Amino acid sequence: MTSLTGRWPGLRRPQRKYIPVLATLSLLAVMYGVGAVRYEAFSDGQVILNVFVDNAFLLVVAAGMTFVILTGGIDLSVGSVVALTTMLSASLLQEQGWPPYAVLPFVLFVGALLGFAMGCIIHYFEIQPFIVTLAGMFLARGLCYTISTSSIPITDPFWTSMAQSKVRFGEYFVSPSVIVALVVVIVGAYVLSHTRLGRNTYAIGGNPASALLMGLPVARTQITVYAISGFCSALGGVLLSFYMLSGYGLHAVGMELDAIAAVVIGGTLLTGGSGYLVGTVLGVLVLGVIQTIITFDGTLSSWWTKIVIGALLFVFILLQRVIGARKAR
C-alpha cells in the first residue's frame, strides 16, 4: 500500500494521469530549445516573461474554460464576453464617467451573470452547451455593437497606469496583469483540488448520471462552472482592455478557439473528467511561444501560428485517445 499520501490528489500516481501534462511540458521545453538555438536573443529570460505579458488575458479565460471542459461542457461565448467587457468598461469609463472601482466589479458581475444564465439554460432545459454558448457568443458580440460600432479609446488614469506599470524582479519585469492571471490560476487550481466544488466538477465530467445518483449537487455545480467561466472571461476582458487601452467589438475574435486549444494542448480531456490547470498554463505558453518564434523569425507569415496550433491539436487529441484507450483496459 502506498504510504505516500500527498496532499495533492494527483501526486501519488504521477505516471499515467500526468502523461498529458508532462507531454505538454516537454513540448514546451523542445520549442524553447529550438528557439534558443536559432535566435540568439531568445534565451533571454525576459522573452518567456513577455509571453506571459502578452497572454495574461488568454490565461485567465482559458482557466475558466478548463472548469467548463472538465465537466464535459464547452463555452464558446468567452471571446465575445471578453469583447463585451472591453466595450462596457470603455463606455462606462469614458462616456458615462463611472469611476474605475465601480466599473470593475460591475463588468465582472455582468460576465458572471451571463455565464450563470447560460449554465441555467444548459442544465434546466437540457440543451447542448455547444448550442447555448454559441447563442451566448452571438448575443454578447451583438451587444458590443449596441454600445458602439467603433473602437472607444480608454484614457482613464487607473487603466493607463495598469497598462504601463511594471512589476520588477531584478532586471526582469512583468505587467500587473500577469500577477492577476497567476493569482487566478493558483486559486483555480486550489479550488479544483481542494474543494467540493472542484471535485464535483471532475465527478460530473467522469459520469454525470453517477454523480447524480451519488447525491452530488449536479445542478449547482454545472451552473457554477459556467458562471466561473463567465467571470473569468470578464476578468480576461478587463486585462485585455488594460493591454489595448480600448474597447472594441472586434477585440478577441476567435479567442474562444485559442482558449479551447490551450486547454486541450494542456492535456485536459474534451470529454471531461480529467485534466489540470497547470496543463492549461503550459498550453497557453505553448501557443505564446509559437507566436514568439514566428515573430522572431520574421520571414514566416503569421498564418503559420494557426497551422502549427492545428497540427499540435491533432497530435494532442490523438495522444489523449491513445492514453484513454490503454486506460480502459
Next chain:
Amino acid sequence: MAEPAAILAMTGITKEFPGVKALSDVDFRLFPGEVHALMGENGAGKSTLIKALTGVYDIDGGEILLEGEAVRFTGPLQAQQAGVSTVYQEINLCPNLSVAENIFIGREPRRLGAIQWKKIHRRATELLRRLRLDIDASALLGTYSIAVQQMVAIARAIDISAKVLIFDEPTSSLDAKECEQLFRVMRQLKDEGIAILFVTHFLDQVYEVTDRVTVLRNGRLVGERLTAELAQIDLVAMMIGKELEVLEQLDEQPKSSPAALQDASPVVAASELGRDGAVAPFNLAIHRGEVVGLAGLLGSGRTEVARLLFGADRADHGQIRVDGTTVAVRNPRTAMAHGIAFCSENRRTEGLVEDLTVRENIILALQAERGWSRPIPRRRQEELVDKYIKALRITPANPDMVVRNLSGGNQQKVLLARWLITEPRLLILDEPTRGIDVGAKAEIQRLVVSLADGGMAVLFISAELEEVLRLSHKIAVLRDRHLVTEMPNDGVDVEHVMRIIASGAAV
C-alpha cells in the same frame, strides 16, 4: 410476535412510465435491524420501487413514511441526507476519480472548506481493509474490474452509515468469497440496528442472510413473508406466479457427453495462447456441439480467455486454429468473420446502445456481419426479433422500446439475443445469467443446451459453479490467470471443482 415500529413504510406506491405501469399500489415496509429481500422477476419493478423511494423518480401516487414522518425526496442527495443510502443496480461511481474519492465524494472531511486528503485516504484504506478488499485506495477506480467497483460502491454506502441501506443486486457480479464478505458486513450492520433492503436473484442468498421477503410481480405486490417460514418452492411460485413446473425443468437439464464429437477436429482450438499480464499461455479445444465451462474465481482470468479468443485483446503468444487451420484473430471483426461471437459481461460499456430500440440492438451484430450495404428486410427483422423476445422472455415484449428503459435483467437478455441471432459457430457467453431471474435463467440454460444440440460450440463462463456443471460437457478451471486443468464433466461435483480452484492442482 410483537413488531417494532417500521423505520420505513411505503404504501400504495404507483409509478407509471409512458406505456408501462411499473408499480401499481405497492406496499413495502422495512424494520430496523432486519435484512429484507425484495424479489421478483426481471422487470417486476424492484429497481423502480427503490428509485421511487430515493427520489430518482417522482411517484404518481402513494405515501412514504420514514421514521413515522411523511417524506418525498427530491433526489438521491436528499435521501442520503435523511439517512437512506443506496447502491443502485448499475454501478454508479466515477471511473476517473480515485477509489478513496469515490467513497467520500460529496461528504469529504474538510477543514476551513479545504478537503483533507490525508484523512480521506486513511479512512478509505481502513474501510477497505474492513471489507477485506486488497486494493489501492489511491488508484483510479476505472482501473479495477466491475466486481471491485461494486465492492467500492458498497463501501461507500456502508460508510454513509445510514439508517436505511439499500442494495440493488449488489451480488450479481461478485464471487462466492466476496459475497461472504458482504454478508458478514450486512449481518454486522443489522446487529447495529440498520435496516437493509437487499435485491437479489439468488435464492440461496435470500435464505442465507435475509429475515423477511417481499415479492413483486408485474409491478404489483404479491406478498410479504418471514424468510424462515417460506419454503423455497413457494418463493419461486410467488415470483413467477406459476406452480412448480419451471423449477422442475431446472433440474432435468441433460448432461449428455457427445463423445463422438470429440474425434472430429475442434471448431476452435487455442494452442499456447496467452497475453502477458492477462493470462498465461493455455491450450483449449472446443468441438462442435460441445459446451465448455470455464470455472474460476473472479480475476482468475476467465474474461481474459474469452477476450483473447474473440480478438478483443491481442495475444502475445500462441495461435488460434479454426477448423484446423491457423487464423490470425487480430480483432473482433476477424473473429466474427470466423464465426466466433462474444457476449460480454459488461453490458453497459461493451454491449448495448442504450438509445436504440430493442429491435435495433438485437439486429446490430447480424447486420454488421452482413455488411451495411445489404440491409435485412424489415419483415425478417421482426420475425427474428420476435422469436428471441419470446425465447428469452424479454418484458415488455415490445421490440420498439428503447433499451435504456428496460430493467437491468431484460437488458442482459437483449444483449444475449444479439449474439444468438448471428448463429455463430462458437458462442462465448461471459456471465450470461447475471442479474437474470430464475425463470429466465432456466430458459437461457435450456437455450444453451439446445444450441449445442444443434451443433454450436459454446464457451460458457459463470461465477456460479452449479450452473457451469449443469451445462458443460467439459470443464476448464482457471486459477491466478493459469488454466490449471481441463476435464470431462462426468461425475464431477461442485466440491471437486472448488478444491481444484483452491489448491490450484488437478485432484
